[in-house]
Amino acid sequence: MTTNKYVLGVDIGGSHITAAVMDMESRLILEDSYTRCRIDAHGKPATIINNWKAAIDLAYGKAGLEIDKIGIAMPGPFDYENGISHIAGNDKYEAFYGLNVKEMLAGALGIEAGNILMKNDAACFLAGEMFAGAVKDYANVIGITLGTGLGSAVAAYGNTRDANLWCSSFQDGIAEDYLSTRWFLKRYYQLTGVNIIDVKSLTELYDESETIRTIFDEFSQHLAAFLMLFLQDTEADVIVLGGNISNAWPRFLPNVLKAFKANSIEVPLRISELNERAAIAGAASCWENLAVTS
Template sequence: MDIVTGVDIGGSHISSALVNLTKNKIVPDTLCRKLVDSKAPAEEVIEQWSQCIQTSQKKGNISHSRLGIAIPAPFDYEKGICLIKDQDKFDLLYNKNIKDLLAEQLKIDRNEIAMQNDASCFMLGEMIVGAGKGFHQALGVTLGTGLGSAFATGSLIEDANLWNTPFKDSIAEEYISNRWFLNSYFEQSGQKLPGVKELAQRSQTDHLAKGLFIEFGDSLGQFIEVAIKKIDREPQVIILGGNIAKSNHLFLDATHAHLNKCNINIPIKIAELGELSAIYGAAGLWKC
C-alpha cells in the first residue's frame, strides 16, 4: 500500500490523516484535528502541527510516511518558506523554512515533504473523489479565515491567487472571509462573536445576521464574475469549500441572483468532502 499523511493547515487549526493513494481512501480512524494558535511563536506552532501528524501516524500503526501539506498562500511551496504576513495569522513564521523545521521535528528528510496552496489541494481532492469528479474544468473557491481560489483542468491544479484581487474599495479577501462577517457584525451591533457558525445560528431571529449573509452572497457573486473575467476561462462548475460554505443555504440565493443578472449560468456545487478535501488533495500531490 502507498500510504501518505495528508495535512490541511488553516489559520486556526490543523487536520491530518493517512491516505491510501492506491485506493484513494483515507485509512479508517486516522483523522486528527487540532486547534492551533497561529499567533504563537514558530517553535510552538511547529510542535502543535507535528503532534497532530504523529497522532495520525500512531493511529495507523506507522512511524514514518511522506507528507503532503496544504497551507495558505503566500508561500514558497518548493523551498518551504512561509511568506505570510499582516494577515492576522502566522506572523512569527514569516520567512522561516517550514519544510526544514517540520523535517527536524519529525525526524524525516525534507524531500519527503510536498507542499501546495490549500485551495489547490482542496480542488485536487474534490476533482479526484468529490464534487468535481466527472468535470474537466472547474473553479474552486474556499471561504474561511481567508479567501482561497484554484482552477482545475483535469488533475492539473493552478493556484488562481485571487485573494488580493482589487474589489470594491479594497481587495476580495476583505469582503469574502470570516473577518468581514465578524467585523461587520461588531460594527453594527457592538457584539463580538467567535465565528461565522455562531452568526449563522443567530440568523433565524437576528435580522442583522440574516442581512449580512445576503450581502455576503451578493459579494460572492460579484467576486465570481470578476474571477471568471480575470482567469479568462469559463469553468464547467464552481465548487465552494471552507467553513463558510457550510452556511450556503443563507447566502447562495443572493449569489445566484447576481450571476443571473450577468448571464453567468455555471452550476455551483458545495464541496462534498468537507475538511477532508484538502487532506485528499495534499496526499495526492505525491501522485501528480
C-alpha cells in the same frame, strides 16, 4: 502494486494542525488516523516543528503505519517546491521567515526531505474536492473558501494553483472585506449596534430576523459579483465553495444562482463534500501522479 498506497495529508492552520492517512487507491481517509492538535503559531520554530512532528507521529501511529510519504497544505507566501517560508506580517508562523521548513520537519521526523511535498492551502482545498469530493469529474474548476478569510484557487486541466484574490480590488476595498466572517459581523453591528460572535449565530436567527435576511441578500450580491469577475478571466466548468460560511449556503446560494441566470452564466456551483478535510485530501493528492508501481 503501488508503493505509496497510503499518504499522510496534513493541513497547517493558524491555530491547529490536522492530519490523516489517505488510501490513495480508494481515495478515502482512514478515519481512525484523523488527528487534530492545537498549535501556537507565534512560537519558536523548533517548538512548532516538534508539535507538528507529534501530530504526524500520532496520526501514523493510529493507522499502524510507519512514516513515509507526506503532503502538506501550507499557508503562503511560501516557496512550496523548496520548502522555504516567506510568511511575514500576517501574525502567524513569522518565526519561520527565510527558513527551510521542509528540511527542518524532515530532520525531526527522520525522513528524507523528498518524502514531503508542500502546496498552498487554498489550492489543496480545491485539489481535495477534485480528488475525492464534490468536483471529481471536472478538470477546470474555481475553488473558493469563505471563512475567517477568503481563499481562492483555480484548476486548469487538473493542475491547481492559488489564485490569491483575497486582496484584489473590490467595491470600496478588497474582496476579503466583503466575503469573510469579518464582513458579516461588521454589517450586523452597523445595522443593529449589537456584536455577534459568528456567522452560525446569524444563520440560526435567519427566519426570525429581517435584518439578517437582508445581510445574507447583500452577501449573495457580493459573492455573485466577485464570482462573475473571476469567471471573466478563467475558463471554469464548475465552481466549488467551502469554508465555514458555505455551511449557510441555503441562505445565499439561491440568490447567487439567480444573479448568474440573469447574466446568462450557466456555470454550476457545488458545495464542498469534504469540508475541513478537503485540504488534507488535497495535500495527499500531491502524490497522486507520483505513485511508484511494480
